[in-house]
Amino acid sequence: MDLIRFYVRKLFTVLKNEVIVLPSRVVVVVFFLFLLLLPVFTNNQYTLRIFTLTCIFAILAASWDLLSGFTGQINFGHALFFGVGAYAAAMSNLHVHLPPWASIPLGGLVAVLAGLIIGIPCLRLRGTYLALTTLAFPIILMGFVFAFPDLTGGELGISGIERIARSRVTNYYIVAGLMFGLCTIMWKITDSNTGIIFHAIREDELAVRASGVNTTRYKLLAFCLSGFFAGIAGGLYAHFMRIAGPSTLEVSMSFLVVIWAVFGGVATIYGPVGAVFILFPLLEFLRFWQEYRTLMFACVLIVILLYMPDGLFPWLRDKIETECPRCKIRNIATRTVCRVCSASLE
């Protein structure tokens, strides 16, 4: 009993001292609770399905950010990883009868392989050339899909794949949990020493090499990590939709990922995740407005790009929080002195 009381009190202390002090942390906690409690409030299959898909695409968008946002290796063919993961998971499930908990990580690993295969020729390229080359890879793979319909199911794709779990709610919880876990891992990676090198490569690759760091290895690492997470997203998608088709490799899929990331704010991880959670459900629920959907989408995007060039979420964050000029700790915007070092925030 005492132990329980101790932990409850500790939880409250953490909430009071670490969470309440910073709006962005409150938002993360609220977001977590929203994900956790969503099935309690709605039994609607359609809503749950949309939010499951949202979680899957959030992983995908974050994985693009890990590669392109942080290291600056702009990838316009991110659908490749997604598609490879989806097809690998689908095939291993259908032909080898691997259960989802094995086929989905396998999809991630095959996508790592894809990352290596496209990463090596792409290492020599920069900027626009890199972007255009990466754009071509999923198209090439799509060609393979259509060329070998016996193996890949051609236009129809591979169907009849096992579900992740029996009930929709369990499905949702598994995917949402994975989304939270994987995005946290990605965020931790970008926050580590490796993340500093990724950042530095985006700023000035030559200077990183002159600092004695093998940038080739780190760029390949970025391709592989990004491929892994995107491949897992693809595997989840295949098992959730119970189909892996050529639509996972489409150019529009690649571009959607870029749009999400740019909308939310690149090189943040939380930005693309938040963007997916706004844009994807919005677009789905506006389905009855079919004709105007894309138009509105484009308008919103242009407004964001014009007025918030760093993306929506960094902009919002700067509105509600200020950085202490002395110790660089973030504070809620209403404070006048820093909560840690008491420096004036004006």
Place this chain on the structure above:
Amino acid sequence: MGEAFLEVMGLNKQFGGLKAVNDVNFSVAREEILGLIGPNGAGKTTLVRLITGILKADSGSILFKKREITGKKTWDIVNRGIACTFQNMRPFRRLPIIANVMVSCLSPRAMKRGEWVKRIEAKAMDALEFAGISDMALEDASTLSQGDLKRLEVARAIATEPELLILDEPFGGLSPAETELMAKSIHRLHKGGRFGRLHSEGPAMIIIVHKLQQLMKIADRIIVLNFGTIIADGTPVEIVNNSKVIEAYLGEGEI
């Protein structure tokens, strides 16, 4: 002049029709500070870029500690113990200053040589302290002044714990007071003992400057480059009295 530590032999580099580095031969000893001077466009920066592998030489060879380093990758050369600074500073502008230096501290060489009980951040802080900008460690590099950027370049270079440090115009754009400070830091670094656990000797140095005057006190030996070729090689006193050098600098006024 002890045995050759860095040896450059018959080095050539052409940009289109322009011979930027033309049959250059020189060597640096382990405990030496070598000055490298020459008018604008003489090919000094190009020479540094050839040594550090940023540019590929057309012909010639470079030996470092008796090992061939011609054609090796830049990061490889840095990990063998040659560090350089950039004349036109190239900081990671959107990263905090300490993170700029941490990149160097994360190179295999620095990881292997440093005091391994120390955290990366602490090592980076050491280098910043040496360069005299540790008080701004958390600011973004974009907020630094010209002189402080030069210091950051030096901090980044010494964080890899080089045995040969090449400074490309470390005094460029600095005020006389800042120049004095920087020269003192360089001298202190050369005497060694401040950095690293394994070698406390302090690095050999090649210092590139525009004006000979700044080198008189600190350099052991000076070579003069003009139109890509070495026109003089000797002690500072020999160089100021060399007629070819005076001629090369004639158009530029003061040496």
